[in-house]
Amino acid sequence: MSKAQETVLEIDLKALKHNFEYLKSKLDNNTKFLAVVKAFGYGSGACEIASHLQELGADYFAVAYINEGVALREAGITKPILVLHPQAVNLKTLIAYSLEPNLYNPKILKEFINIASEGKLSNYPVHIKFNTGLNRLGFCKNDIAYILSEIEKTDTIKITSIFSHLAASEDLNEKEFTLNQIANFNLISKILIDKLAYKPMLHMCNTSGILNYPEAHFDMVRGGIGLYGYGNSEEENKKLIPIASLKTVISQIHSIEKGESVGYNRAFKSNSFLKTATLPIGHADGIGRQYGNGKGFVTIKGQQAPIIGNVCMDMIMVNITNIDCSEGDEAIIFGKEISAEQLAETTNTISYELITALSQRIKRVFLK
Ligand SMILES: *Cc1c(COP(=O)(O)O)cnc(C)c1O
Numbered sequence: 001m002s003k004a005q006e007t008v009l010e011i012d013l014k015a016l017k018h019n020f021e022y023l024k025s026k027l028d029n030n031t032k033f034l035a036v037v038k039a040f041g042y043g044s045g046a047c048e049i050a051s052h053l054q055e056l057g058a059d060y061f062a063v064a065y066i067n068e069g070v071a072l073r074e075a076g077i078t079k080p081i082l083v084l085h086p087q088a089v090n091l092k093t094l095i096a097y098s099l100e101p102n103l104y105n106p107k108i109l110k111e112f113i114n115i116a117s118e119g120k121l122s123n124y125p126v127h128i129k130f131n132t133g134l135n136r137l138g139f140c141k142n143d144i145a146y147i148l149s150e151i152e153k154t155d156t157i158k159i160t161s162i163f164s165h166l167a168a169s170e171d172l173n174e175k176e177f178t179l180n181q182i183a184n185f186n187l188i189s190k191i192l193i194d195k196l197a198y199k200p201m202l203h204m205c206n207t208s209g210i211l212n213y214p215e216a217h218f219d220m221v222r223g224g225i226g227l228y229g230y231g232n233s234e235e236e237n238k239k240l241i242p243i244a245s246l247k248t249v250i251s252q253i254h255s256i257e258k259g260e261s262v263g264y265n266r267a268f269k270s271n272s273f274l275k276t277a278t279l280p281i282g283h284a285d286g287i288g289r290q291y292g293n294g295k296g297f298v299t300i301k302g303q304q305a306p307i308i309g310n311v312c313m314d315m316i317m318v319n320i321t322n323i324d325c326s327e328g329d330e331a332i333i334f335g336k337e338i339s340a341e342q343l344a345e346t347t348n349t350i351s352y353e354l355i356t357a358l359s360q361r362i363k364r365v366f367l368k
Pocket of ligand 1: 036038165206207222223225226
């Protein structure tokens with residue numbers, strides 16, 4: 001791994017392979033793997049991540065929005081792509097790029113059938129989502145008759161899969177709730193499948209579901225955060241490797257006398273002599289203001305340097321009083337030693353939020 005000379009997000013594609021293979025090792029041989037690459041591949045770069053996973057044998061991809069799917073197609077992704085949260089206004093684009101919609105309520109089902117009929121499509125692959133307790137997106141059990149009546153009237157669409165999403169798969173205190181979601185899903189999907197002349201795939205598990213609920217793997221699983229190296233528990237984190245390392249470099253070192261202040265609004269006031277390093281990364285890059293004023297830290301020469309004062313748009317200042325370092329030296333924001341999960345914890349958030357918030361301004365470097 002090279003030494004950073006500017007702010008970079010280094011992506012270790014070998015670690016991605018390790019994580020993919022680890023998650024796959026939890027599955028039966030015939031269970032498919034859908035790789036979730038929404039939000040720029042959790043900040044890592046959706047096209048590069050998806051291309052690599054396509055080579056490694058991922059069966060399916062998912063994104064949240066249609067434009068994310070378009071970007072994957074333009075980057076040469078040929079595997080099926082499920083759009084988890086399509087908006088009606090973009091459905092023609094979805095079809096133009098052979099993306100597959102999640103249809104989650106009567107309104108979007110109707111709108112999609114209308115557009116599919118106009119376009120004289122036949123058997124276009126769609127995915128029907130049921131709400132089993134997350135109360136976010138999805139048909140309810142009582143909609144089954146409606147879905148069937150709409151499906152019977154048309155041959156424009158074909159249900160490729162029926163799916164649902166777990167609300168608390170990482171939280172074993174909620175095991176009873178989760179098992180109830182799984183039982184509901186089994187029930188609902190059976191009622192629907194019994195009325196169809198073919199058998200759609202079933203899927204329900206995100207990363208924590210893959211790890212905690214093998215009985216809910218069904219025909220396919222939808223792995224996201226685990227691919228990027230986080231497993232939602234200490235035990236699982238040990239088996240996964242964070243793929244992204246966020247590094248930067250010391251732009252300038254200041255000596256701060258007792259009584260001086262550092263940064264905007266003079267939020268930090270020094271009560272003794274200290275040294276600070278200014279780093280070229282700020283809240284516009286995704287290191288939010290909540291990491292300022294002593295909450296977050298970076299690692300320089302293996303030692304923690306707390307962020308002092310307010311986080312600026314393009315810079316942070318860190319306390320390096322006891323660290324032997326120079327301008328031009330590398331600073332690690334997170335990586336394999338200090339994980340994004342650990343940094344996120346300093347502000348009561350989760351790895352998902354920190355890694356997906358990293359701005360596109362940060363250069364991504366892919367290590368083969
Ligand atoms: C984001 C998402 C996933 C992936 O979840 P992870 O916890 O990152 O594995 C799976 N399914 C749906 C519906 C999602 O929105």
